[in-house]
Amino acid sequence: MIFDPNVILKHLPEIISGTGVTLALWIAGMLLGILIGFIVATLRRYGGRAVDLPLGFVVEVLRGTPFLIQIFLVYYGGPFVGLSLDPVPCGLLGLSVYAAAYYSEIFRAGYASVPHGHVEAGECLGLSRLQIIRRILLPEMALIVLPPSVNLAVILLKESAVLSIITVPELTTTVSAIGSQEYAFLEAIFLLAVIYWVIVEAAARLGRLAETRLSTFRFAAS
Amino acid sequence: MSFKLFSLLVQASVWTIGISAISIAIGFLIALGLSAALLSGKALYRKPAEFFISFFRGVPLLVQLLLIYNLLPFIGLNVPSIVAAIIGMSLCTAAYQAENLRGGFESVPKGLIEAADMVGFSPRQVFVRVKVPIALRLTFPALVNEAIMILKSSSLVSVVGIVEITRMAQDLASSTYMPIEIFSSAALIYLVICWAVALAGRFGERSLPGAAK
Numbered sequence: 001m002i003f004d005p006n007v008i009l010k011h012l013p014e015i016i017s018g019t020g021v022t023l024a025l026w027i028a029g030m031l032l033g034i035l036i037g038f039i040v041a042t043l044r045r046y047g048g049r050a051v052d053l054p055l056g057f058v059v060e061v062l063r064g065t066p067f068l069i070q071i072f073l074v075y076y077g078g079p080f081v082g083l084s085l086d087p088v089p090c091g092l093l094g095l096s097v098y099a100a101a102y103y104s105e106i107f108r109a110g111y112a113s114v115p116h117g118h119v120e121a122g123e124c125l126g127l128s129r130l131q132i133i134r135r136i137l138l139p140e141m142a143l144i145v146l147p148p149s150v151n152l153a154v155i156l157l158k159e160s161a162v163l164s165i166i167t168v169p170e171l172t173t174t175v176s177a178i179g180s181q182e183y184a185f186l187e188a189i190f191l192l193a194v195i196y197w198v199i200v201e202a203a204a205r206l207g208r209l210a211e212t213r214l215s216t217f218r219f220a221a222s
Numbered sequence: 223m224s225f226k227l228f229s230l231l232v233q234a235s236v237w238t239i240g241i242s243a244i245s246i247a248i249g250f251l252i253a254l255g256l257s258a259a260l261l262s263g264k265a266l267y268r269k270p271a272e273f274f275i276s277f278f279r280g281v282p283l284l285v286q287l288l289l290i291y292n293l294l295p296f297i298g299l300n301v302p303s304i305v306a307a308i309i310g311m312s313l314c315t316a317a318y319q320a321e322n323l324r325g326g327f328e329s330v331p332k333g334l335i336e337a338a339d340m341v342g343f344s345p346r347q348v349f350v351r352v353k354v355p356i357a358l359r360l361t362f363p364a365l366v367n368e369a370i371m372i373l374k375s376s377s378l379v380s381v382v383g384i385v386e387i388t389r390m391a392q393d394l395a396s397s398t399y400m401p402i403e404i405f406s407s408a409a410l411i412y413l414v415i416c417w418a419v420a421l422a423g424r425f426g427e428r429s430l431p432g433a434a435k
């Protein structure tokens with residue numbers, strides 16, 4: 001294997017665009033996942049058993065089945081129920097729903113970590129439910145929720161590589177295509193691994209930084 | 223969907239379970255070595271182990287599988303794709319299990335080790351009779367979680383051509399034009415396997431020595 005850097009330079013625009021698609025899908029999927037996950041966790045907390053049980057079942061199913069199968073179900077099964085999606089929207093939908101299931105569990109644990117007395121104190125002061133969520137529950141659970149959220153973000157980035165199987169033009173798809181085109185598949189896969197590695201390390205460091213910042217802030221405030 | 227199709231998926235699940243179980247077992251052995259290197263306190267051992275763990279935790283499993291699948295023939299090892307798949311999954315799970323084991327060994331209470339020292343245990347006895355049982359007990363839940371993760375990740379070995387549940391489902395879906403039924407059935411099978419492992423894990427946890435009764 002003679003690594004020819006010219007191959008990379010020649011295809012640099014494609015590699016950058018593939019990286020861009022991966023980053024965009026990852027961040028959008030994560031944000032949607034956090035939003036939906038938070039709503040699901042909140043509904044499960046306040047909605048009573050009639051809401052909690054079915055949502056809990058859906059979360060269990062999403063957490064107990066491979067991401068690839070979920071993607072196949074939407075991508076190949078969707079058209080049979082009138083949901084014909086292009087690879088990119090399909091990938092985004094799959095990634096967000098998958099993320100939402102895991103984030104909802106993180107938020108559920110976050111809700112459970114806040115001492116009940118604090119919520120009762122808020123109720124006694126006449127705060128509305130929304131105020132209690134915004135002023136008491138969310139700030140108090142932030143530090144609990146952050147580490148698993150960063151962890152999950154890293155997992156999501158890695159899962160996004162699976163989207164190459166349904167031909168989403170992200171990093172894995174792009175770089176392996178370059179590899180077969182240039183008869184340099186092994187080099188391409190090495191490059192791919194290194195790019196993912198760099199992004200994951202950067203994300204993990206950013207997460208740790210946020211954790212330190214948040215904990216010193218909390219410490220100073222208390 | 224006919225019973226025949228469903229039974230084909232169930233038969234394919236033997237591969238899913240087999241590959242996952244073998245990978246978990248090999249991964250555990252590698253992880254023992256890695257965690258020993260991490261805890262050795264010598265940079266010569268620790269640094270390579272850290273590098274290995276960081277790499278295999280930082281790169282998507284799909285990319286690792288493609289890498290190993292293409293690397294093995296390149297270095298002159300023409301092995302069947304099943305071997306490449308098992309190597310890939312074992313290395314990946316080893317990185318995760320090593321971190322778990324390190325955490326387990328680090329949380330063995332110091333007092334217990336000192337107590338064993340006091341009653342005249344040799345360092346070897348302290349390791350075998352005190353550290354290992356407690357660390358394994360502490361990391362058991364994480365091991366069960368990892369087993370479930372690997373079961374789900376094993377769907378990715380379908381890309382190197384192994385006909386496990388996911389590949390079988392793909393083949394059946396394209397030949398029968400019933401993707402919804404087929405992929406839902408595949409999902410159901412994964413779900414049942416994962417639940418079974420979780421249940422067995424909970425049962426195992428309770429029957430381990432030193433469990434809270």
